[in-house]
Amino acid sequence: MENFTEASIKDIAISRKAFMLKAARAIIKESNRNNSRTIELLKTMPICSFNTLEKYAKAVRDPDPVATVMTNINLKYPIICNKSWAKDNLTEHEKKEYLGADDYRVTGAISCKKN
Incomplete structure (x- = not known):
């Protein structure tokens, strides 16, 4: 198990915040570019899990x-x-x-x- 210092915990929190801000900006940019209903869909069907978000974001390819x-x-x-x-x-x-x-x-x- 790693020993986390107070500074490393702050860095982790900042990197998570930066990641979430980047994701939010990408969603807003995409919804503005395509005039899509992205924001309305996110408001009505919230995605609470990062794994769920990843699943819906992947391009689905049929393996066979x-x-x-x-x-x-x-x-x-x-x-x-x-x-x-x-x-x-x-x-x-x-x-x-x-x-x-x-x-x-x-x-x-x-x-x-x-x-």
Whole structure:
């Protein structure tokens, strides 16, 4: 176990504060740049854990895309598409026939049939 001096404890507190300020500035900058709802989402759904914040910040990459496709292809709605694209480019009949519910795998996506 390390022996912490009063000065090293102050340095740790300052570095945590600097880290949090940097993170807050990055969130504000990103929300202003994209005109997104970042601030509103943070107010309504507070993230209390650093691990949770890290989880939501990571870019999700599928480690085995072929296995994922093979697993999902037999589902009723095996693929996903962008919700805004579907809204703009599909007719009401196509929406009823091909689209399912919002997809939980990707934010802003909707489930769709392959045919």
